[in-house]
Amino acid sequence: MPNMKHIAKMAGVSLGTVSHVINNSARVSEPLRQRVLEAVDALHYQPSALARGLRRDKTNMIGMVIPDVTNPFFPAVVRGAEDTAFANGYRLVLCNTDNSHAKEMEHLEQLRTYLPAGLIIIPSSFGKLSEEVESFRRSGAAVVFLDRMPRNWKGDSVTVSNNDGAFRAVQYLIQLGHKRIACITGPLHLPNAQERLAGYKRGLKLAGIPILEDYVRKSTFDRVGGYNDALALLRLRNRPTAIFAQNDLMAMGTLLAIRELKLRCPQDVSVIGFDDLDVTELMDPPLASIRQPGYQLGSTAVQMLLDRVNVDEVRAAPGQHRVLGTELRIRESVAPPNATIGGKQPTR
Amino acid sequence: MPNMKHIAKMAGVSLGTVSHVINNSARVSEPLRQRVLEAVDALHYQPSALARGLRRDKTNMIGMVIPDVTNPFFPAVVRGAEDTAFANGYRLVLCNTDNSHAKEMEHLEQLRTYLPAGLIIIPSSFGKLSEEVESFRRSGAAVVFLDRMPRNWKGDSVTVSNNDGAFRAVQYLIQLGHKRIACITGPLHLPNAQERLAGYKRGLKLAGIPILEDYVRKSTFDRVGGYNDALALLRLRNRPTAIFAQNDLMAMGTLLAIRELKLRCPQDVSVIGFDDLDVTELMDPPLASIRQPGYQLGSTAVQMLLDRVNVDEVRAAPGQHRVLGTELRIRESVAPPNATIGGKQPTR
DNA sequence: ATTACATTTTGAAAGCTTTCAATTACTCCA
DNA sequence: TGGAGTAATTGAAAGCTTTCAAAATGTAAT
Structure with a gap:
């Protein structure tokens, strides 16, 4: 693999000049500049990212830390990030x-x-993580929290309007005539789960519907979690x-539980x-949901990150906290209670 | 950030000794060793991956090049790879x-x-790509092709039994009584699309069913592709x-087209x-499919890659070509032709 | 032609690690 | 105690780039 020395020799100039041409870091006379460029072309030269990073104290890599790509919400986020x-x-x-x-810390x-x-x-724990991240930031890396954010984080973040989304979903259900509305939450140490829960409660409260302990099940953000807790809910005497x-x-998971029973x-x-x-509309029945702009979440995060990187040393710039909107998508999985004749009556 | 020099000074030893302790690259007397380890601990020292990579001519990074994480088949593969x-x-x-x-080349x-x-x-083009990859390999990087492979690739690869999977799917349909069986293929310059097509044809041939041009639609591996070509198929006079x-x-996409018509x-x-x-069983109707072990595909690929890296310089070791099995998963989207009374008759 | 000044170009140092040849320390035996 | 031989330790070089102070070149004015 060719290096700068090769280029320098071939173009008959010094290392410094080659560097200046490549980085546009100083005025170089046109003839020299041309010779360097030709040599670069001829040898197919590419600067070593390692040496460069070592010298500059910074590489062009961005670490993206997420819970699990296999959770179908994340690929869009990752893709948005990777693209920009x-x-x-x-x-x-x-x-x-x-x-x-x-694992988070090790990464x-x-x-x-x-x-x-x-x-x-996209953090899954806080406390020690925040420290580690803070030290990252002090050492010159830009940090953006995505989707979830430590309570007292001062830097940049992108999230969605969790509270509002949940609120409107509940409101819609109430509008249809529902009174017995349950909620299966994610782990409550995660801010987004908290916020969605708060939105749910806000909706009920506004309609004067009491919030039942039994109707709020703390679960995990995956299918089996949903399945298990839905099962529990559906077996309540006073089924939602x-x-x-x-x-x-x-x-x-909830749909599976319903089918199971x-x-x-x-x-x-x-x-x-x-x-x-993406798959919600193909499900049986098509699933109503609150849309989150996954791709945009990822791309916005990188955008903010790069802004921070480029502004360079104006660390004074205060942390931005951007919140993207959510949107209610109604599909056949919601209907007024006891919509059809023959709908099983709740056991009480 | 602390570096080796700091450790050396703190432990009262030379740079070389620190390096030897950290890498176990030479015998170091126990007392010195301890002092170094203590210093490492005290300063929270971590070797610079950049300097190390520069010196060793190799880093601990693996480039994973895939078409699109957003295609729901890939996350499992990525996850398998990342885990191992x-x-x-x-x-x-x-x-x-x-x-x-x-983009492939740029990456x-x-x-x-x-x-x-x-x-x-997971390549999407060949030709020039193969050259580039070959040059990579010569420069010391291990390369594993996944899922698809250039025709004359001599190195390592992991794929699945595409031909067989398709064959068994077709065989099953025939067994149910189907005679008019269509196939929507991926882009035919991709080996996996080719192989699945070959399996399809093999199945028909074995049963003595003629292969109709009209029943084979070359499409793209995404939902709209499936939708459009399914529409075309379903509008044939002699509908499959x-x-x-x-x-x-x-x-x-095909299910959507069916619904649409x-x-x-x-x-x-x-x-x-x-x-x-994962979602196939929740769809309407639950979709029969041929299972590919995505996670295993990814983890096997990395495993092979690391084997190659560690065996070190025994470049002589011949390329391995591992093929993982596929498995037919029957669900409600398949049934004998005209299963129910009232099934619309084909328009001739 | 000489001086002063602006513009280009250069060479070396620094960034951090690994490795190898060379040095130092140590053990054992005569 | 001296010397051979082994084991442990060291210091410097190399890997590739960027950057800065210094050197060289060029221009203009006197």
Whole structure:
């Protein structure tokens, strides 16, 4: 592999000149400039990202730390991030944490040794993580939190209007005539789960519907979680007529549970999810959901990160906290309670 | 950030000794060793991956080049890869190519400047790509092709039994009584599309069913592709009673097309896909499919890659070509032709 | 032609690690 | 105690780039 020395020799100039031409870091007379460019072309020269990073104290890599690509909400986010990173000459290092604090920390510590330009994090733990991240930032990396954010984070972040989305979903259900509305939440140490829960409660409160302990089930953001807790809800003496699952994976689990108990959706139970995955419209029944702009979430995060990187040293610029909108998508999984004659009556 | 010099000074030893302790690259007396380790601990020292890579001519990064994480088949593959990479101290750089040759090349050229330990590629083009990859390999990186492979590739690869999977799907349909079986293929310059098509043809041939031009539609591996070509198939005078879509995304498009034309699946048309995505069982109707072990595909690829990296310089070791099995998953989207009374008769 | 000044160009240092040849320390035996 | 031989330790070079102070070149004015 050719290096700068080769170029310098071939073009008959010094190392410094080659560097200046390549980086446009100083005025170089046209003839020399041409000779260098020709040599670069002839030898197919590409600067070593390692040496460059070592010298500059910063590489063009962005660490992206997420819980699990396999959760169908995340690929769009990753894609949005990768696209705008790529477009700006940056690369993405993907790290799955499985919501494990230990893995999260291990990834971060490793990443740091690469001097990445920045970090995009969908955190699953807080506390020690925040410290680690703060130290990252002090050492010059830009950090953007995505989707979830530590309570007292002062830097940049992108999230969605979780509270509002949930609120409007509940409001819609109430409008249809539902009074017994349950909620399956994600792990409540996660801010987004908290916010969606708050939105749910706000909706009920506004309509004067009391909030029942039994109707709020703390679960995990995956299908089996949704399945299990839906089962529990559906077996209540006072079975809910509508279930709001805090993400689509849990909503799918809910649909399975409904099927398992030989109930029907939406006649016996309405279901509404959160995320609006691509597949929702193909499901049986098509799943109503609250749309989150996944791709945009990722691309915005990288955009903010790069802004921060480029503004360079104006660390004074206060952290931005951008919130993207959500949108209610109604589909056949919701209907007024006891919509059809023959809908099974609740056991009480 | 602390560096080796700091450690050396603190422990009262030379740079060389620190390095030896950290890498176990030479015998170091126990007292010195302890002092170094203590210093490392005290200062929270971590070797610079950049300097190390520069010196060693190789980093612990693996470039993973795929068409699009957003295609729901890939996340599992990526996850499998990332997991076994992580477990072995390697990191994944994710690159989406959108099936674009140009992007593919750009990613590769960029990756090379990082001296990655290896590359895992799901290629979307061949020809020039193969050259580039070959040159990568000569420069010391291990390369594994995944899912698709250039025709004359001599190195490592992991794929699945595409031909066989397709064959068995077709065989099953025939067994149910279908005679008019169509196939929606992926882009035929992709080997996996080719192989699945070959399997389809083999199945028909074996049963003595003639292969109709009209029943084979070359499409793209996504939902709209499937939708459009399914529409075309369903409008044929001699409408097929079963459609084999070469991946689940296209199969979903097919279901939409069927719905659009007010036909019913499986009564009017049976549908079978390929991939067996997680969501298939929740669809309407649940989609029969040929299962591919996505996670295993990714993890095997990284495993092979690391084997190659570690065996070190025994470049003589011949390329391995591993083929993972596929499995037929029958669900309600397939049934005998004209299963129910009232199934619309084909218009001639 | 000389001086002063602006513009280009250069060479070396720094960034951090690994590795190898050379040096130092140590053990054992005569 | 001296010397041979082995084991442990060291220091410097190399890997590739960027950057800065210094050197060289060019221009203009006197």
